[in-house]
Amino acid sequence: MGIVEVKNVSKIYPTFRLKDVSFSLEAGKITGFVGRNGSGKTTTIKAMLNLIHPDDGKIAYFGMPLAGHETEIKQRIGYSMGTVSWYPRETIREIVKVTRTFYTSWDDDAYKRYASLFGLEDNKKPIELSAGMKVKFNLLLALSHRAEVLILDEPTSGLDPFSRNELLGVFHTLKDQGVTIFFSTHIISDLEQCADTILYIHDGAIQADCSKKAFMQEYGQAGETLETILLRLERWRDREAFFK
Numbered sequence: 001m002g003i004v005e006v007k008n009v010s011k012i013y014p015t016f017r018l019k020d021v022s023f024s025l026e027a028g029k030i031t032g033f034v035g036r037n038g039s040g041k042t043t044t045i046k047a048m049l050n051l052i053h054p055d056d057g058k059i060a061y062f063g064m065p066l067a068g069h070e071t072e073i074k075q076r077i078g079y080s081m082g083t084v085s086w087y088p089r090e091t092i093r094e095i096v097k098v099t100r101t102f103y104t105s106w107d108d109d110a111y112k113r114y115a116s117l118f119g120l121e122d123n124k125k126p127i128e129l130s131a132g133m134k135v136k137f138n139l140l141l142a143l144s145h146r147a148e149v150l151i152l153d154e155p156t157s158g159l160d161p162f163s164r165n166e167l168l169g170v171f172h173t174l175k176d177q178g179v180t181i182f183f184s185t186h187i188i189s190d191l192e193q194c195a196d197t198i199l200y201i202h203d204g205a206i207q208a209d210c211s212k213k214a215f216m217q218e219y220g221q222a223g224e225t226l227e228t229i230l231l232r233l234e235r236w237r238d239r240e241a242f243f244k
């Protein structure tokens, strides 16, 4: 059994359906959740965090169903939705002072270590942070309560290539420390750089869920990169939908 289990999750919107999404996350692995804009990545992540209510399906963390154990589970996971959810005009120091009171497992040493690793100065305010720094601040809060699982919606979007590279390096460091990372992206080089497992979604349905190596073997043709494979699959699936 995986550390996170998503089983048959469906969500119906007027113009979109998330269709029977199932997958599980293996502890200590980095999973890249890839798909074009509008394919259902954020909807899946919101369901995983109980920020929307799926029409069907089950979600469990650490062997416990999310329904009925949300508070306990959220003590042990960290997430970032790409939106700024803290007070933009308070200093990081003030925000941290409040945030730490929510978590029984808050670890001041970890906070100091990661703040220094990320180069975050705690006299700054979120409004003064660059996009990359905001993602790092989200990660810092998650890691300071010793999150075992990180769920990140498009953490690299809007980052310049240098900050992106740096952030993906941080993912590797965290993985080495046993943290499980699940992140969505439409930037294929993110997957090339750091995903162990690829979860590929197209039009609300999971199309592939396997190791990067298995994905290349299963879907790739001679000499193709991950990027060319995914671009070809997208074109092919669009044509399939068109002629259906």
Ligand code: ADP
Binding pocket: 013, 014, 015, 016, 035, 036, 037, 038, 039, 040, 041, 042, 043, 044
């Ligand atoms: P992605 O994260 O892959 O870009 P999303 O999960 O954000 O995709 O969106 C998938 C589809 O669901 C989109 O067509 C979007 O318009 C639709 N959608 C998302 N949220 C809502 C909502 N609250 N009400 C209606 N439709 C929505």
